[in-house]
Amino acid sequence: METLLFGVWALLALIPCPGATDELFEVSVWPDQALVKFGDSLMVNCSTTCPDPGPSGIETFLKKTQVGKGPQWKEFLLEDVTENSVLQCFFSCAGIQKDTSLDITMYQPPEQVILELQPAWVAVDEVFTVKCHVPSVAPLENLALTLLQGNQELHKKNFTSLAVASQRAEVTISVKAQRENDRCNFSCHAELDLSSHGGELFHSSSAIRVLRSFEFSQHPQVWVSPLLEVGIAETVSCEVARVFPAKEVAFRLFLGDQELSPFLSWEEDTAWANATVRAMETGDQELSCLISLGPMEQKTREPVHVYSFPPPILEIEELYPLAGTDVNVTCTGHVLTSPSPTLWLQGAPDLPAPGEPAWLLLTTREEDDGRNFSCEASLEVQGQRLIKTTTIQLHVLCEYKPDPSGQKSEC
Template sequence: MLHNVSEWNSSVQCYFHCGSSREKERAEVIAYRRLDQPQLLLISPVKLGHAYNLSCFVPNVSPVRNLSVSLRRGNLTLHTATFWGHSQEKLEDVLVTHKATAQLEDHGQSITCQAVLDLQPYGPLFNNSTAQVLEVYDFPDPPTLTASPPPLQKTADIHLETGEELNLTCSARSAIPAANITLLMDGEPLQPHSGDSWSVGVVGLLWDQPGKHTLNCTVTVGPEKRSKELVVHVYEFPTPQLHVSTDVPVAMQEVSGRCELPGGHREGIELQVVVGQSALVSWRPSPLPFTLQVKEEHDGSELRCEAKVEGRAPKWSDVVRLNVSAPPHMDDQLCPPTHTWTEGQEVNQWCRARGKPNPVVTCHKDGTIILMQQPCIVSRNHSGTYWCNASNALGTTGRSITVRVEYWDINVGLLVALAVLAAVLVAGGAVVYRLYYRKKKIRQYKLQKEQQRLLALGDFSNGAAAAPNGSGPGAQP
C-alpha cells in the first residue's frame, strides 16, 4: 500500500528474492486529481454577423495529457482540444478558445463545454460539462415612435388641443429578438397595452391644461439601448372674440374693433376679419385691430372673425350683424327732376328717397301736400313745380320737381257729324244688299221652275238632256 503520495509522477520499484537470486520490478505511478466543473466563458448576447470567442476554462487538471475539451453548439461539435504533449508533473489550468461568427439560426442554441479526464483502463473516467444559451441579436434601425394624430408640421413636435386624445405606438420591428420596450411620459412609466412582439402602445392620452410634455420610448435589444422622444405641446385653440365700437353705425361712420384670442393659445394661430363675403383684414396674429368705413350697402351684413391653425378646422367668433342707419338721400334715379304724364293715368311714388329708417316723402305745390305713398289719378291740375322733402330721424333733404301733364279737349260737333255720316253709310249699305239678294233669289227660283217643267214633259226625243241648273242643250242664258 502506498500512502501520502506527494509526487504527480513517480516510479515505484519492487525488489524480491527468490532462492539465491534477487529480482526487481518497476512501475510508473501517476497521481491524478478529480476533475472540476469546467467554466464556459461566453460573451452573450452576440451581435448578428460579428465574430465571438467561445472559451472554456478547466482549473487544476492533472494529468493534463489525459484531458480532452470539446466545444459544441447544439449537436454540432465546433472544436476539440487534447493535450498529449503535456507533462504529468504538475496541476495545470486549461483554457480552450474557439472563434465563431454569429448567425441568425444560432440564436437560442445551447453552447456546451465538455471536459473529459480519461484514465482508463487503469483509472477512472471523469466527464463534466457546462452549458449556456447563445443569444444573437440585431438592432439595425432606431425605434419609431408614431402618434395619432400625427405631427402637423415637419418638425417632430406634436401640437394638441386640450381635451384631444393622443395614441402612441413605439416599434422596433427590425430588432432580433423581440425588444424590451419602455414608454415614459415626463420620466414616469406608462402602462402600455400589448401590441405584438415588436411594438407596444398607449391610447387615449389627453391633457386638459396647456403645457409641454416629453414622451420617451426606450428600446433594449441585447446590450444595445436606443431611445426616441416626442415633445407634445398642449394648447388651447379657443374661439376668437370680436369686439366692435357699435353694431348700429350710421352710414359713412367709421367703425373700429378688435379680434383677439384669449390667453393660453398656441403659436401659429392667425386671425382675419370678414364683412359679408369679403375679407376686411387678412390673416395676422392675435390681436387683430380693424376699422370699417360703413356704407349703406353694409346694412344687414355680418361682421365676424375667423381663426385658423394648420391641420384644424377654422373657428368663428359670434357674428355681429350690422344695422346701418342713414339720413335721407334723393337722386335723379329715385326722384327725377322732371315728369311728363298723361291726364287720367295713375301714378304712384313718383318721388322716393333712400335712408334708414325709411324716409317719409312729401311734395308741396301751392300749399297742397301730396303723400308719395298714396297713388293718384293725374289731372291737368297736377302740372307745375313741386318741392319734395324726405325726412327720417337722422335729417331732412329736398329737391324741386317739374311736372307736365298732356291732355286733349273733346269736339262735340265733329263727333255728331261723324255719327250722322256713319248712320247714312250703314242705311245705304243695307238697301244695296237687299236689292242684290232679292235679284239673286228670283233668278234661282225661275231656273228651278223651268227645269221642273221640262222634266214633266219628258221631252228627251231629240237627245236633249237636262243641264245643270235646269238648262238644256242649246239653252240660251
C-alpha cells in the same frame, strides 16, 4: 604439500564471489502501480528475499509513516498525495544495496467544468467565443474536452502532450454568429480516461449556456405632430426596421419626463409601438423613443411644441329675446389662449384690434329666430395658422297679438 593446497581451496570456497550475493536477493514494492486521488493516502509495502537484510527503507518527499515491519518487509503510509512522484524502496544484504522504484500518479477527476460564451448576446455576422476550462484536473495528458452545440460536436481537444508545463485544461474556439444560432444551447463535456493507469473513466459536463444572436443596426423613427395641444389626446408612434428578433424589442416612450404606455406590435423584421399622449404643459418639449434589444439601446428624439388654444367664447346678451329687442353679441378669446388670438364675428361691421373682443349690436326680428352666429379665432403657432370656431343659435320670441278676424294670430 597436498594437505596445504587443499586447505587453501577450502578457504576460497567459503569466500563468496563478487556479485553472488547480488543475485541471491530481490527487492520488491507493492503496489507495483499506484494511482491516488488528490489528497488521499497510499499504503506501500517494501519487501526483500534477503534472509538477513541490513539497512532498509523508502525515499520520498511525501509525508511518510512506518506502520508495520517484519524480518523481510516494511510498510509505510504516505499521506496527502497532491502530485506525481517516484518512490525508491531499498534493502541491503551482506553489504550490497538494491532498490526498486514506484511511480505514483496523482489523479483529480473533472468535478467542475465551466463553459463561457463571450458575449452572451452577439450581433449577426460578428464573432463570439466558446471557452471551456476545468479548474482542477489531473493527469492532464489523459483529459479530453469536447464543445457541443446542442448534441452536435463543435470541437474536441486531447491533452496528449505536456511539452508546456504551464498548459491549462481549457479549449477556446471562435464562431461567426448567424440568426440560426439564436437560443442555441452550448455545453462542454470533460472525460478523464485513466485506463492506461489501471483506473476508470471519469466524465462531467458543464451547465448549459444559451447564446442570443440579434440584428439591430437601423435607427428608430418617430412619428408625432410637431404641434400638440394641451389636454388633447394625440397618437404617437415609434418604429424600427431590420431588427431581429423583432418580437423581443422593448420600447419606452416619453414626452418630456412623462412616460407613456405604448402598445407593441411586430411583423417579420419590423417592430413598432403606438401610444396616446396628452400634453399638460405648454412650451417646447421633446418626444423620445428608447428601444432596447438585449444589451443594445438606441434613442431617437423629436421636438414638439405644446400650445393652448381653447375655442373662443361667444355670448348673446339674451338667448330668447322678444322681436324688436336690442341684444349684444360678443366674441372673446379664451383666457388660456396665449398669445391673444385674432377674432372675427360673423355679421360684425369691423375687425377688433388684437386682444379686443368682437361685438355686434342686433335689433331682433322675427326672421332672426333660429339664426346661427359664429365666432372664429385664429392663432399663429410655430409658423402655422390654427383656427377655432364657436357657434350659437338665437331664438326670437313673438308677442301674441290676436287677429281681428279671429282666424289667426301674429307677432
